């Protein structure tokens with residue numbers, strides 16, 4: 128699988144602290160059937176300066192594990208003032224850019240941020256909306272869809288690593304066909320949950336939806352191609368299954384690192 132969101136570069140952000148962490152994460156990625164990792168460190172001017180050297184180092188290490196790494200970054204929409212958009216780190220060199228709207232989730236702020244990106248020819252992918260728009264999920268999803276923003280859910284949100292409320296929001300997005308991509312957003316070795324999340328989704332959703340969000344859309348993204356949506360309405364049986372699971376299903380262990 129392709130993991131489009133990962134904080135594996137050492138000493139750049141709040142992800143891997145050093146090379147030992149990076150090596151642990153590479154091993155965990157291999158066990159999680161990951162073949163391609165997009166190294167999406169949090170953007171800051173300092174992180175941006177240190178990025179290339181760390182990336183080259185990790186690229187060499189990953190190759191030994193049979194994993195390909197691609198460049199990218201995760202941009203906080205509230206920090207766009209510090210970003211030079213002419214040399215932004217796009218996801219795998221495509222027109223897609225990973226954006227975290229956490230600092231300002233109001234519709235006006237989201238609309239303005241997307242406008243800024245579009246002016247520069249960038250296609251935003253919203254990181255983990257299930258962790259941000261709890262109170263206003265339907266309205267925000269409608270707005271993001273209208274603005275052409277693609278949505279990336281964290282695998283740990285599906286497994287319950289952030290708690291029941293986030294998992295409920297993740298499944299709401301999935302039920303409404305609003306999820307385009309699933310990725311790990313791992314900060315440490317315990318953050319690799321794609322296989323576990325994939326198994327859980329296969330219990331409730333059609334194979335074609337599972338393949339779309341774990342295989343086809345991630346592959347399309349790194350190739351710079353358009354992403355597809357799954358718009359088929361869930362059956363009554365699927366809805367009941369999700370209802371029970373999100374209320375009573377066991378959550379996986381909470382992770383210490385929740386960034």
Ligand SMILES: [Fe+2]
Nearest residue numbers: 132201312386
């Ligand atoms: Fe992240």
